[in-house]
Amino acid sequence: MTLLRPQSPGTPAPVPSLFSAQYWEGCAQGELRYLRCSNCHLAIADAARICWRCHSRNLRWEVSGGRGRLYSWTIVWRPQTPAFQVPYSVAIVHLDEDIFVVSSVIGCAPEDLAEGMELAVEFHPVNDAIKLPYFRPITGDIRNRSARSDAPPPA
Ligand SMILES: [Zn+2]
Numbered sequence: 379m380t381l382l383r384p385q386s387p388g389t390p391a392p393v394p395s396l397f398s399a400q401y402w403e404g405c406a407q408g409e410l411r412y413l414r415c416s417n418c419h420l421a422i423a424d425a426a427r428i429c430w431r432c433h434s435r436n437l438r439w440e441v442s443g444g445r446g447r448l449y450s451w452t453i454v455w456r457p458q459t460p461a462f463q464v465p466y467s468v469a470i471v472h473l474d475e476d477i478f479v480v481s482s483v484i485g486c487a488p489e490d491l492a493e494g495m496e497l498a499v500e501f502h503p504v505n506d507a508i509k510l511p512y513f514r515p516i517t518g519d520i521r522n523r524s525a526r527s528d529a530p531p532p533a
Contacts, residue, residue, distance in 0.1 A: 382467050382484045384502035384512055389461045391504040398425035400439050405509045410442040410499045412477055423477040444499035446473035446513070453488045471497055471513050485514040 394402040404411035413422040417434035428435050451469040454462075467483045469491075481499075483491060497513035504510050 379487050380465060381487060382465065382482070383463070384482075384484055384510070385462060385466065385504065387503050387505060389504055390459065391508045392510075394508075395425070397427060401425050402508060404439070404441065405501055405511055406507070408501055408509075410444050410473075410479075410511055411439045412442055412473075412475065412479075413437045414440050421475050421477045423473075423479050440475075442473055442475055442477075442499070445516075446471045446479075446497050446499075448472075448483065448491060448493060448495045448497055448513075449478060450493070451483065451491050453491075467491065469513065479511075482510075482512050483515070484512045490515070 392398075392402065401411050413424075413426055414420070414437065415422065415429035415432060415434050416436040416438055418429060418432040420429055420431045421440075422429065422437065426437065429437060449470040449472040451467050453465050453467055455464050457464055457466075465488055467488065469481055469483045471479050471481050471483075473479060483497065496516040498516050499511050499513055501509040501511055
């Protein structure tokens, strides 16, 4: 059975910007961060400079509970560069905070992905400085595990 897995360290990595650095610091610490507007309380998934609803510059970082549901996905068999191992998923996850993030689901077969399946975030290193957020289906075995756990999946 083909199992979706995290990419091995050494694949092309994101380069934090002035605005996204706090997001990537959160990932390194096992936190999935997002911005919230202090004026209108909108949750924003991107490393934005202003609120796209009320145009306030008063945004603050918050930490997601790391849970959500699979909204949409595709399976990649022909990667952008040979550095990526296939197959992998590119997934849109609808977080419980009502924001949508692009990530990758791991820990199941591609054919097991289903709209609305419950997911929990976990982080895997791509190099010494950057960890990427991935999402794993919540099953009976891991339902009670911490969302921040780096533990391998149950055998
Ligand atoms: Zn706002």
